[in-house]
Amino acid sequence: MGIFDGLSGAAKNFASNTANQFTSNLTNQLQSTANNVVGQALSAALGGVSFAGGSGGMVNGKAGSTRDMAYAKTILQMAMKIQYAQGWQFVVEADGMTDLFMFVKDVTYGAGTVETDAKIIGGVMFNKPTHISAGTVTLTVRDTQEGKIANWFDARKARVINPDGTLNLSPYYTMSIRVYRVGFDGSKILDREMKVFPTERGSTTRAYDQFGEFLSYPLTFVSYSSADTSLTGIATSAIVGAAGNALSSARSDLGSKVSSIIKF
Numbered sequence: 001m002g003i004f005d006g007l008s009g010a011a012k013n014f015a016s017n018t019a020n021q022f023t024s025n026l027t028n029q030l031q032s033t034a035n036n037v038v039g040q041a042l043s044a045a046l047g048g049v050s051f052a053g054g055s056g057g058m059v060n061g062k063a064g065s066t067r068d069m070a071y072a073k074t075i076l077q078m079a080m081k082i083q084y085a086q087g088w089q090f091v092v093e094a095d096g097m098t099d100l101f102m103f104v105k106d107v108t109y110g111a112g113t114v115e116t117d118a119k120i121i122g123g124v125m126f127n128k129p130t131h132i133s134a135g136t137v138t139l140t141v142r143d144t145q146e147g148k149i150a151n152w153f154d155a156r157k158a159r160v161i162n163p164d165g166t167l168n169l170s171p172y173y174t175m176s177i178r179v180y181r182v183g184f185d186g187s188k189i190l191d192r193e194m195k196v197f198p199t200e201r202g203s204t205t206r207a208y209d210q211f212g213e214f215l216s217y218p219l220t221f222v223s224y225s226s227a228d229t230s231l232t233g234i235a236t237s238a239i240v241g242a243a244g245n246a247l248s249s250a251r252s253d254l255g256s257k258v259s260s261i262i263k264f
Helices: 009-047 066-081 148-157 230-258
Strands: 090-094 104-109 114-121 124-132 136-142 175-182 188-201 216-223
Touching: 090 104, 104 175, 148 188
Parallel strands: none
Antiparallel strands: 090 175, 104 136, 114 124, 136 216, 175 188, 188 216
C-alpha cells in the first residue's frame, strides 16, 4: 500500500507533485553544495583562496555537473600532489660568515636582465640585445647587540677602496653568496651562487617604542660580473668548430684558459 493511497485524486496528485518537487530541489541543492565545496577547495589549493563566501554551484564559470565535478576533483588531486615551495624554505651562506643564515630575515636576488636597444625602421621597431646586467643581492638581516653582522659587512666593504682612495684588485674584495633551497625532508639544493662585493649597509632605524622587536636593516651587494659558465661553452664551440675534434683531448686545459679571457 502506497503512502498516497486512500487520498482523493486531486490530493494524491498534489502530494505526489509536492514530494517530487521537494526531492528535485533537495538533489539540486546537494549537487550545488558539492560543486561549491570542490570549487572552493580547488581555488584554495591553487590560489590560496579562503573557503568563506563565494557563489555556489559554479565550476569553471558554468553550472556544475557530474563531469565538471570529476574534472575539478582531478585537478584538485593533481594540485595536492605538488609540493609548492614556500618563502621560508631557504638558507643563505657567505664567505667569511658561516652562520649568516641565523641572521638573515629575507633575501632578494635575480639572475640578471637582458638589456636591449630599440631600432625603428619605418613604422616597425626591432629590439637588439646589447648586454646582460649584473644584478644585485639584498639581504635584510638582524644583528647581535655587539653588531656582529654590521662589523663583518663594514670590514668586507673596506676592502673595496683604500683610505687613500686607491682601488684594490677584485680578488681581494669579491666574495661568494650562496642561496640554497630547503626541502620539507631537510634536503638542501644550491639555487644560485653569486660572486659579489658589498656596496651599502642600509639605514638603521632605532626607536624607544620598538620594545620586543628585533633590529633589522638591509645589506646590498652588487654582482661582480654578468658572465656565466656559458662563456666556456661559447669559447669551446668556437675552438672546436675551427679545429675539429682533434682538440677534445685538450678540454681539461681549456677551462682554465677561458677563465682568463676577460680581465678587469
